[in-house]
Amino acid sequence: MRYIxxxxxxxxxxxxxxxxxxxxxxxxxxxxxLDPNHGFWQNAYSEDALSKDYVGLKNLSAPVQVVYDEHxxxxxFAENDLDLYRLQGYVTAQHRLWQMEFQTMAAAGRxxxxxxxxxxxxxxxxxxxxLAFSAEQSLQYLQENDPETIQLLEAYADGVNQYxxxxxxxxxxxxxxxxxxxxxxxxxxxxxxxxxxxxDMLVGDKDLEFTNMRKIIGQTLLDKLYPLFxxxxxxxxxxxxxxxxxxxxxxxxxxxxxxxxxxxxDNLPQPEPGVGSNNWAVAPEKTKNGxxxxxxxxHLSLNLPSLWYxxxxxxxxxxxKGATLPGALGIISxxxxxxxxxVTNATRDTRDxxxxxFKNEDRKEYLYNDQWIQSSFRIEEIKxxxxxxxxxxxxxxxxxxxxxxxxxxxxxxxxxxxxxxTAHLPSNEQKTFLLLNKGKSHQDYLQALNHxxxxxxxxxxxxxxxxxxxxxxxxxxxxxxxxxxxxxxxxNPAFEWQGFIPFEQNPATLNPSRGFVSSANxxxxxxxxxxxxxxxxxxxxxxxxxNRLLGEMENITVDDMKRLQFDQFHLHAAExxxxxxxxxxxxxxxxxxxxxxxxxxxxxxxxxxxxPNQEEPALFQTWWKHxxxxxxxxxxxxxxxxxxxNKYQTVLLLRDEPASExxxxxxxxxxxxxxxxxxxxxxQMVADIQKWExxxxxxxxxxYKGTSIMHLVPNFRSFSREKIxxxxxxxxxxxxxxxxxxxxxxxxxxxxxxxxxxxYPGGQSGNPGSKFYDNFxxxxxxxxxxxxxxxxxxxxxxxxxxxxxxxx
Numbered sequence: 120m121r122y123i124x125x126x127x128x129x130x131x132x133x134x135x136x137x138x139x140x141x142x143x144x145x146x147x148x149x150x151x152x153l154d155p156n157h158g159f160w161q162n163a164y165s166e167d168a169l170s171k172d173y174v175g176l177k178n179l180s181a182p183v184q185v186v187y188d189e190h191x192x193x194x195x196f197a198e199n200d201l202d203l204y205r206l207q208g209y210v211t212a213q214h215r216l217w218q219m220e221f222q223t224m225a226a227a228g229r230x231x232x233x234x235x236x237x238x239x240x241x242x243x244x245x246x247x248x249x250l251a252f253s254a255e256q257s258l259q260y261l262q263e264n265d266p267e268t269i270q271l272l273e274a275y276a277d278g279v280n281q282y283x284x285x286x287x288x289x290x291x292x293x294x295x296x297x298x299x300x301x302x303x304x305x306x307x308x309x310x311x312x313x314x315x316x317x318x319d320m321l322v323g324d325k326d327l328e329f330t331n332m333r334k335i336i337g338q339t340l341l342d343k344l345y346p347l348f349x350x351x352x353x354x355x356x357x358x359x360x361x362x363x364x365x366x367x368x369x370x371x372x373x374x375x376x377x378x379x380x381x382x383x384x385d386n387l388p389q390p391e392p393g394v395g396s397n398n399w400a401v402a403p404e405k406t407k408n409g410x411x412x413x414x415x416x417x418h419l420s421l422n423l424p425s426l427w428y429x430x431x432x433x434x435x436x437x438x439x440k441g442a443t444l445p446g447a448l449g450i451i452s453x454x455x456x457x458x459x460x461x462v463t464n465a466t467r468d469t470r471d472x473x474x475x476x477f478k479n480e481d482r483k484e485y486l487y488n489d490q491w492i493q494s495s496f497r498i499e500e501i502k503x504x505x506x507x508x509x510x511x512x513x514x515x516x517x518x519x520x521x522x523x524x525x526x527x528x529x530x531x532x533x534x535x536x537x538x539x540x541t542a543h544l545p546s547n548e549q550k551t552f553l554l555l556n557k558g559k560s561h562q563d564y565l566q567a568l569n570h571x572x573x574x575x576x577x578x579x580x581x582x583x584x585x586x587x588x589x590x591x592x593x594x595x596x597x598x599x600x601x602x603x604x605x606x607x608x609x610x611n612p613a614f615e616w617q618g619f620i621p622f623e624q625n626p627a628t629l630n631p632s633r634g635f636v637s638s639a640n641x642x643x644x645x646x647x648x649x650x651x652x653x654x655x656x657x658x659x660x661x662x663x664x665x666n667r668l669l670g671e672m673e674n675i676t677v678d679d680m681k682r683l684q685f686d687q688f689h690l691h692a693a694e695x696x697x698x699x700x701x702x703x704x705x706x707x708x709x710x711x712x713x714x715x716x717x718x719x720x721x722x723x724x725x726x727x728x729x730x731p732n733q734e735e736p737a738l739f740q741t742w743w744k745h746x747x748x749x750x751x752x753x754x755x756x757x758x759x760x761x762x763x764x765n766k767y768q769t770v771l772l773l774r775d776e777p778a779s780e781x782x783x784x785x786x787x788x789x790x791x792x793x794x795x796x797x798x799x800x801x802x803q804m805v806a807d808i809q810k811w812e813x814x815x816x817x818x819x820x821x822x823y824k825g826t827s828i829m830h831l832v833p834n835f836r837s838f839s840r841e842k843i844x845x846x847x848x849x850x851x852x853x854x855x856x857x858x859x860x861x862x863x864x865x866x867x868x869x870x871x872x873x874x875x876x877x878x879y880p881g882g883q884s885g886n887p888g889s890k891f892y893d894n895f896x897x898x899x900x901x902x903x904x905x906x907x908x909x910x911x912x913x914x915x916x917x918x919x920x921x922x923x924x925x926x927x
Contacts, residue, residue: 162292162293162296162886162887162888164886164888164889165884165888165889165890165891166187166191166213166214166883166884166886166889166891167187167191167919167920170187170919170920170922171922172921172922172923173922173923173924173925174922174923174924174925175924175925175926175927176205176206176209176278176281176924176925176926176927177277177281177926177927178205178274178277179202179205179924179925179926179927180198180199180201180202180926181197181198181199181202182923182924182925182926183195183196183197183198183202183203183206183923183924184196184912184921184922184923184924185206185210185921185922185923185924186910186912186914186918186921187918187919187920187921187922188910188917188918188919189917189918189919190429190883190891190894190895190905191214191882191883191884191891191919192429192430192431192883193210193430193431194430194431194433194440194910195207195210195430195431195432195433196433196434196912197433197434198434198435199434200271200274200434201270201271201274202274203432203433203434204271204272204274204275204278204448204449205274205275205277205278206278206924207275207278207430207432207443207448207449208274208275208276208277208278208279208282208305209278209279209281209282209924210278210430211279211428211430211443211445211446212278212279212282212283212305213282214428214883214884214885214886215424215428215445215885216279216282216283216286216292216302216885217292217293217294217295217302217424217885218424218445218831218885219279219305219309219313219445219446220302220303220305220309221233221294221831221832222313222316222445222446222831223309223312223313223316223446225245225316226245226250226251226254226312226313226315226316226319227245227246227250227251227254227312228241228242228243228244228245228246228250228251228499228501229242229501229502230242231501231502231503231504231509232300232502232503232504233298233300233504234298234504234832235503235504235505235506236503236504236505236506239501239503239509242501243499243501243509243511243527244387244522244527245319246499246501246511246513247499247511247513247520247521247522247527248319248387248520248522248538248540249513249519249520249538249540249542249543250312250315250316250319250542251312252497252515252520252543253315253318253540253542253543254308254311254312254314254315255308256543256544256545257311257314257315257545257546257547258307258308258311259545260545260546260547261307261311261547261549264547265547265550268547268549268550268553269307271448271553272307272310272311272448272549273307275305275307275310275448276304276305276306276307276309276310279305280304280305283302283304283305286302292885292886293886293887293888294832294835297835298832305446309446310446310447310448310549311549313444313446313447314444314447314548314549315542317444317574318542318573318574319542320390320419320420320574321390321464321574321576322390322469322470322540322542322573322574322575323389323390323466323470323654323656324387324389324468324470324471324472324603325389325604325655325656325762326470326471326472326603326604326605326606326607327382327384327386327472327536327606327760328386328760328761328762329341329345329604329605329655329762330377330378330379330382330605330606331381331382331759331760331761332345332754332761332762333605334379334381335754335761336754344764344768344772345655345762345764345768346768347646347653348642348645348646349642349657349659349767349768350771351659351663352641352642352645352646353641353662353663353666354641354642354643354644354645354662355465355577355589355591355626355637355638355641355642355643355644355662356589356591356626356627356628356643356644356645356648357628357631357633358645358647360626360628360631360644360645360647362624362647362648362649364623364624366624366649366650367597367618367620367621369597369598369599369617369650369651370599371599371600371601371602372599372613375611375613375614376608376611377605377606377607377608378474378606378607378608380531381759382534382606382759382760383530383531383758383759383760384523384528384529384530384534384536384760385528385758385760386760387522389656390464390466390656391420391849391856391858391859395418395463395464395466395639395640395658395661395854396415396416396417396418396419396462396463396464396638396639396640397414397415397416397418397463397637397638397639397661397665397684397852397854398413398414398415398416398417398461398462398463398577398579398637398638399413399414399579399635399636399637399638399665399669400412400413400414400459400579400580400581400587400588400589400635400636400637401587401634401635401669401672401675401680402585402587402630402634402635403585404634405634405635405672405673405674405675406674406675406676406868407674407675407676408676408868408870409870410583410585410868410869410870410871411581411582411583411585411586411587411868411869412581412675412677412680412866412867412868412869413454413459413460413461413579413580413581413587413865413866413867413869414461414680414683414684414864414865414866414867415452415461415462415463415579415863415864415865416684416861416862416863416864416865417452417461417462417463417464417861417862417863418854418859418860418861418862419859419862420858420859420862421826421827421828421829421858421859421860421862421880422828422829422830422831422881423828423829423830423831423838423839423840423881423887423892423893424445424831424881424884424885424892425862425879425880425881425882425895426444426862426863426879427442427443427444427451427862427863427879427881428442428443428444428445428883429441429442429443429877429879429883429907430443430450431909431910432449432450432556436557437455437456437556437557438455438456438909438911439453439454439455439556439557440453440454440455440875440907440908440909441453441454441865441877441907442863442865442877442879447549447552448549448552448553449549449552449553449555449556450552450555450556451552452863452865453556453865454867454869454873454875455556455557455558455909456583456873456909457558457559457560457582457583458555458558458559458560458563458564458580458581458582458583458869459580459581459582459867459869460555460558460564460578460579460580460581461578461579461865462576462577462578462579463576463577463579463638463639463640464574464575464576464577464640465574465575465576465577465591465592465593465638465640465643466575466640466654466656466657466658467575467591467593467595467643467652467654468603468604468652468653468654469540469541469542469573469574469575469593469594469595469596470538470539470540470541471538471539471540471596471602471603471607471616472536472537472538472539472606472607473516473518473519473536473537473539473606473607473608473609473614474535474536474606474607474608474609475514475516475518475521475535475536475537475609476533476535476609476610477494477514477535478491482494482514482521482535485516485535485609486609486610487516487517487609487610487612488610488611488612489610492516492517494514494515494516495514495515496512496513496514496515497512497513497515497520498510498511498512498513499511499512499513511526511527512526514535516537516609518537518538518539518609519537519538519539519540519543520537520538521535521536521537521538522536522537522538523535523536524536530758536606537609539616540573541572541573541593541594541595541596542572542573542574544572544573544594546570546571546572546573546594547570547572548570548571548572548573550567550570551567551568551570551571552567554566554567554570555567560582560584560586561580561582561586561588561629564578564580564588564590565590568590568592568622569622571592571593572593572594573593573594574593575591575592575593575595576591576592576593577589577590577591577592577638577643578590578592579636579637579638581867581869582869583869583870583871583873586629586630587629587630587635587636588627588628588629588630588636589627589628589636589637589638590625590626590627590628591625591626591627591638591643591644592622592625593625594619595619595620595625595650595652596616596617596618596619596620597616597617597618597619597620597650598616598617598650598651598652599617599651600651601651601653602614602616602651603653604653620650624650626643626644626648633670635669635670637662637665637666637669638662639658639661639662639665639852640656640657640658640661640662641657641658641659641661641662642657655762655765658850659765659766659767660690660691660767660850660851661690661850661851661852661854663690664686664688664690664851664852665683665852668683668686669683677866677868677874677876680866681864681866681876681902681904682902683852684852684853684861684864684866684902685847685852685853685902686851686852686853687728687729687730687846687847687851687852687853688727688728688729688851688852689727689728689729689736689739689848689850689851690727690850690851691766691767691770691850692725692727692736692739692743693727694770695743695766695770695773696722696725696727696739698770698773698774699742699743699746699773699797699801700719700722700723702773702777702793702794702797702798703719703794703797703798703801705794706794709798709801714805714809715801715805718738718804718805718808721734721735721738722735722738722739725739728846729820729846729847729848729851729853730820730846731819731820731821731844731845731846732819732820732821733819733820733846734817734818734819734820735820736820736823736824736846736848737808737811737818737819737820737823737824738804738808738818740848741803741804741807741808742800742801742803742804743766743800745799745800745803745804745807746796746797746800747766747769749796749799749800750769750772750781750782750796751763751764751769753784753785766850772793773793773797776793777792777793777794778792778793779792779793782795782796811823820846821842821843821844821845821846822842824848824856824857825841825842825857826842826843826845826855826856826857826858826860826900827839827840827841827842827843827857827858828840828841828843828880828881828893828896829841829858830887837887838887840893840896843880843896843900844900845860845899845900845901847860853902860880861879861880861899862879862880863877863878863879864877864878864879864899864904865877865907866904867907873908873909874908875906875907875908875909876904876905876906876907877904877905877907878895878898878899878903878904878905879895879899880895880896880899880900881893881895881896882894882895882896
């Protein structure tokens with residue numbers, strides 16, 4: 120009998136062994152994950168438990184010390200830049216290796232290699248946009264023109280690679296184990312690719328959408344609903360700024376003929392509307408302590424691991440602290456002993472689309488200036504996990520890569536749209552941040568920005584000497600008025616960019632008389648700026664709220680600036696809701712029942728704040744959503760991209776023209792007005808909120824909004840943090856919506872003793888098993904900060920552990 124039991128046990132064991140070793144599609148063998156010595160069990164640690172006193176590294180010229188504070192923030196002390204950035208690479212890889220590689224693989228269009236065929240279309244889109252091509256251009260430019268930056272990039276890569284070489288299978292980040300692959304070598308190219316990834320994340324265009332809209336509603340109505348400047352413009356550079364340069368003349372050609380066919384393509388992903396960033400600096404005369412104060416809070420997708428990694432980088436020449444991008448050198452938003460800086464997206468249109476006509480189906484020649492020009496081909500080999508390699512052929516013209524064509528997202532055989540983008544140009548953004556890290560003055564700041572091309576950013580500045588400044592920086596094409604708003608004819612040279620605005624003529628200001636500088640993704644300037652610029656995604660609410668408060672404030676403290684970053688006031692609601700209520704209550708018929716009266720009473724009494732325990736924001740946002748959609752839904756059609764008027768222009772229409780024919784639905788017998796749509800939207804809101812109450816019991820704002828911080832791989836929900844208890848919303852200074860918000864908050868007072876504070880929604884570790892993976896989230900959600908002051912080697916308070924790196 121025991122032999123039978125033994126045979127049964129043997130069969131079960133063999134079967135279990137086979138099951139654990141099987142790989143089904145992209146799912147890894149379970150045996151690897153469950154292996155007690157190398158599987159996921161080995162990732163249940165926090166970094167302080169693995170700390171080492173001494174580590175040997177190759178290629179160091181002197182010992183380097185890394186002091187970790189209580190939050191796992193490393194403070195690197197090196198004798199020279201090469202050792203400094205070698206250690207930055209090594210230390211960042213210790214905590215964020217998988218994130219670094221995943222983001223650069225995304226930028227290179229290589230996600231299919233690790234997740235399988237589900238990502239093929241995403242990878243095709245990425246490659247057709249030319250991100251890898253763009254990074255290659257920048258690498259070649261640096262190799263030919265800036266050997267010093269290349270040397271530092273290679274030192275960083277060496278640090279990353281030394282960490283990878285010493286990485287055991289047991290300590291492999293968990294995502295590698297789940298997705299069943301191993302890290303590959305880092306390189307200077309990958310660091311540049313990461314910066315292109317950021318450029319892509321922060322750029323948008325609506326050329327194809329505007330082309331359709333002009334065909335639908337005509338140029339006259341288009342000009343009315345999409346003006347170049349809003350009624351109440353409050354730009355980044357103060358309105359009264361006098362431009363002390365002679366602009367380059369840009370003449371609009373006569374008799375231009377635009378392509379005018381319906382465009383039915385699934386356009387490129389665009390930045391989230393209403394979510395952007397804030398930065399500002401206040402002059403010493405407006406502060407309590409007589410020192411300039413700088414604040415920055417870039418609003419991006421909320422992800423784990425966090426986009427940012429906090430760090431201090433120190434040599435005998437400088438001490439710099441702030442937020443880094445894992446994979447890039449230096450501090451991106453931060454400060455040193457002399458200056459502080461931060462960034463927001465300038466939302467400038469630096470991408471244009473051109474319709475290309477090929478000679479025949481082989482696409483070897485295209486028409487330009489009525490002549491056939493040779494095109495080039497880039498063969499994209501997309502490796503796919505578990506399947507054969509997918510081959511995609513991308514045609515390149517002198518305008519740029521042909522993104523949409525009959526093989527990709529186009530509805531007709533004659534559609535071939537080429538993308539022209541400043542990110543494709545050779546550039547050296549990395550040097551900008553290397554120089555800012557060492558900067559000592561406003562002049563150093565300007566010289567650093569001269570290397571910066573893409574994405575367009577508003578760089579704020581403050582110094583220990585009391586200077587404050589703002590510059591809208593990027594390489595901006597010289598365009599005649601209206602150029603780049605619509606799809607252009609790739610054959611006609613009149614549609615070419617006519618060069619670039621000189622860097623010294625980009626919008627900038629130094630120590631303005633109002634005593635502050637600020638940006639919140641609004642228009643860069645007023646109409647007096649002599650160059651054409653247009654972008655339909657400019658902000659119209661956060662900027663006015665911010666400037667109004669900064670203008671009123673005196674004796675400003677660091678705590679005042681923290682509160683301002685967390686300001687919850689909903690200016691859009693404050694301007695829209697009274698109009699909506701007035702239209703709702705006009706005449707007879709509302710409210711109809713007790714539930715409607717309840718909601719209406721709440722809205723009438725609302726103070727327009729968006730605290731997490733308030734219910735009114737849920738009522739307003741739901742009502743506005745239905746109202747906005749009902750006004751403009753008539754222009755939406757399946758497969759045809761359009762751009763709808765923004766909420767600012769929509770509120771003006773409700774206020775000034777409630778009987779406008781734009782509120783009417785032509786297919787109905789009645790003539791609808793704004794009042795009809797407002798009432799219909801209110802009824803829909805009541806139904807939605809009643810249903811929500813039945814299902815959830817409460818429509819408090821934090822519960823209703825459902826802010827979530829998701830893992831970079833969306834399917835890894837157990838590594839995400841959902842339903843964060845926090846307020847705010849898009850278009851509010853605390854721009855925390857469902858999936859976007861302040862990815863980093865920093866406030867720095869540049870006095871004799873620098874006071875600095877920072878926070879971001881995550882933690883220093885990329886390991887979901889670590890206590891440092893998400894330990895900042897609660898503080899971030901509550902508007903709290905951690906002390907971010909500069910440290911010296913002699914500071915022994917709140918030290919978690921110290922590691923000395925010696926020559927191996």
